[in-house]
Amino acid sequence: MIRLRGWWGWPSRGQVANMQLASAFTWSDPLRKAPVAIRYIIATVTILAFFALRTLVGGWLGGYPFLLFFPAIILISVFLDRGTGVYAVVLSALLAWYFFIPTFNSFAMPQLEDAVPLALYVLVALFVAFVIEALRGTAERLVHTAEKLERTNEINRLLLVDVNHRVKNHLTSVASLLRLSVRQVDEPRARQAIENAVGRINVLGQVYARLHLGERATVVHSRDFIVSLCDDLRASVLGVRPIALRVKAADVALSSLQAVPIGLIINELVENALKYAFPGERNGDICVTFEAVGDDLVLTVHDDGVGYAGASKPGGGTRIIGSLVQQLGGRLDRDTASGTQVCVTLPRAPPEE
Structure with a gap:
């Protein structure tokens, strides 16, 4: 868990949201570190799974053949990377073009207006993939910033403890020196003033x-x-x-x-x-x-x-x-x-x- 709390205060709402964003992308680290071939295989399987689901429920979606591909694009972009996200957009667009746009089971497109939804899908899906990648970059920077803040906060805490300890020791030394000095003072009012000063220094200590x-x-x-x-x-x-x-x-x-x-x-x-x-x-x-x-x-x-x-x-x-x-x-x-x-x-x- 990433913490953005210093010893002086609790995180703000914005910091809490940033921590949640960073934690969400942290879950995907094992998949992001997998070999390139494995990542593209996972992206292909995911797109084919949503394609199969789209085939099963196609009658319920009416004129929205691309709708079920958006969750697949989001999942792939979040858990893998931008490259697999772009690959998923291209693969899903080709599947939709071949199977769901007249003429069916063909890449022919006799009517130009049928290309407009496909083009919009590609643009929106690419935008989603790039936005998620940008969010991932932000989350990684937040992680590094949080770690630096934690280290800085710990250093500040140790410095403050050290300063307090040194000040206490110096005050004790001053009080001891004043006690030694008061023995050499014969005038009662002066002795009383020094003793009062010693008492006040002891309070600070x-x-x-x-x-x-x-x-x-x-x-x-x-x-x-x-x-x-x-x-x-x-x-x-x-x-x-x-x-x-x-x-x-x-x-x-x-x-x-x-x-x-x-x-x-x-x-x-x-x-x-x-x-x-x-x-x-x-x-x-x-x-x-x-x-x-x-x-x-x-x-x-x-x-x-x-x-x-x-x-x-x-x-x-x-x-x-x-x-x-x-x-x-x-x-x-x-x-x-x-x-x-x-x-x-x-x-x-x-x-x-």
Whole structure:
């Protein structure tokens, strides 16, 4: 079966029709590869079989002596080749002329008007034979094109996998270098800025580590991505603090343009909760929930800490969150009735790639 589907999409209706045409002509390959004598014998037997059928049912065809030869011409042209198709046209025309055109059983033609139907039959039958041969050539070119596309698609897929792997490794290297650099920084704000940058780079690394080639685009499965991201935050940020980080994530296919902002939002919200909700050695819970609700994706980060007191000037993390939500065309709601709950609602459809 010839496939004209790349990893980015399904075949169009035109491609499906082309695949069916190519498959139909593929069936005839064994006969086309037979010796020339065998092909002409098959064409002769086919014409004689339809000639016998025409002789048997001649009374039902009335004044259409050539009608039953057309299916024979089509079959021979499809399953053999153009040369045998032309041969079948000539043979069938001679048989019809000799047996079915007055005077019968003779090649004499006393009336010129009797030659008109015969001439039209020959022209139409030759046209059919040449059209079928042209379709065969088109089908063969489609087969070669499809094979080239398959090879190109596979190469593109492997290149994309390799690029993703290299990017992930480079991001990991950058994060490691920044961790080494932060040990040499004494100023607290500078250390915090570098640690924040490391966290955001780790989010990008998580995305590239979990990119999968889907049918239409590269996708990230939300459950694995968010659980792994929170595991990293639990290991790198929580440390020995008496705070539980719980995760409940639905499995939704996200495009890379969705996964990166969502991961960064989770990173910022969890770090904000750790920074402000649990002063000192206070214990508590942080719950990250991600679910699909109708046409929306809903991300909720809730903590049972001291609550959000607000600030006269939003910090860098808050501005980043707002910018990311706006980028995704979503909205952000904050509830401080019991601890702090931030709910981000995003359209399920990804932004334009």
